[in-house]
Amino acid sequence: MNARTLAFCPLRPQVKNYLQLNLSLLYWILIAPFTGQFFKIAPIFRQMVFIGVRAAPMVALTAFSVGVTLAMQAAHSLQSLGAEMYIPDLVMITLLREMGPVLIAVIVIGRSGSAVAAELGTMKVSEEIEALEVMAINPVQYLVVPRFIAMLVMLPALTIFGNYIGILGGWAVCRFALNFNTAGYVLRALESADTWDLYSGMIKSAVFAWIIITIACNAGLNVEGGAEGVGQATTGSVVQALLAMLVMNAVLTGIFFFSA
């Protein structure tokens, strides 16, 4: 983006803040450690629990129901062709490539992204961010870096976890409704997917993690106008993160599966 397109963008200050946040994040993660300013591990773990572990039950529930639904849908279409044996393939590939990363990102946006935006926003309006700066503590280093790293680790981890549960959901349908045997389901599922399906899903969820956490932190750190402002920023961050994530998903799917 050159200066002119920036000047015409209605969200210009926000875009500028967002780019600045990304730059200083990169500085604190890639450059600062070489100047002796390491990041601390404890806050990263605390955020991993908060962002990731606490979202696991919700992820499990959603992934299971998606696995069940996928298998039933597939059964409905494939049975008429006499091709039920492909149900595991369909469940597996849809989960790994598309549904897994996207659905779990949606849950994490709604649960953890909004929480981060609201938390940082509350800190902003109660002068805590300003107090940090005055104590010569950089808010990006102290607040954003641990959340960023935690998200970058936990979203792909949750995605893998969700994929397993989803496949379990598919298995439940095949085993109990369609009388597949378990070994057959597992074998088919494993055969159908290649590692690239897994990797592409992981790359997607890492990119989504970046988008979600930077949008949430940016919204929180730039809140103005009291409790109302916090509410607006939180809602805004959820909407923006969802849109950005879905657009990015389409782009990545295009790159991964249609460019070759």
Add this chain to the structure above:
Amino acid sequence: MNANGETLIEVGHLVRRFGDRAVLDDISFNVHRGETLVIMGGSGCGKSTLLRHMIGSMKPTSGTVKLFGKEITAMKEREIERVRLRFGMLFQSGALLASLTVGENIALPLLQHTDKSGDEIEEIVKQKLQMVGLTGFEDLKPGEISGGMKKRVGLARALALDPELLFSDEPTSGLDPIMTAVVDQLTLNLTKGSHMTAVVVSHDMTSAFRIATRMIMLGHGSIVAQGTPDEIRNSPNPEVQQFIHGQPDGPIPLNVSQEEHKDHQHVRPRPFLGARFRFHHKHP
């Protein structure tokens, strides 16, 4: 004024507008090492805003602020951090981190900026809490303590790195008279004993005259009066006299309407409000 001390703070022709309202309008003063400067003035006259400019968290519309001889208004974040390590700041709201306990709040600057061991830091936290009369409150969250206690924890945190310069925004508001005296005594001990310099915003006249070596009174965006406590006490300026004696009638306008508030003029009350006031006078 303290002529032999070096100048720690120089504020020159500071102007700050919000929209087209000049909250600070051409303010200049210096603070020398070892002084305790008290900034007074009516609520909403810009005292906290002035402090924010002095600590570099707001940028002036025009004018200069020098801390320790260095111009801070044009500094990059990285440079200003080095200056900030040399002073402490108590915010009007306390501004404690709500997610940390009282003890962790005070330990925060020590953890971030020193290589002290856990035990040493714990010791310092205990000592600072004792200084503000809050021994044993380490493990409570800011949400679990009172407003006055938050203030004192904020003060303890501001003092954690033993700064040579302390800014404090209404350190004694919300405190009982005894605690006020304790905090004033603490400020006096630090400035007299440890040669700290302090800039204190205060509404509380007893406390202000107890600690000040010099006073500034702000009003309608500029400095109404400044001088030693004695000079202020004996000031012929009626606004100063009204303020330090807390009289309701006098030259300081009641900022009852937005419009008056906007241009800080001695505007007559709007007819409606005038009528209401008369009504009250007639039928008490």
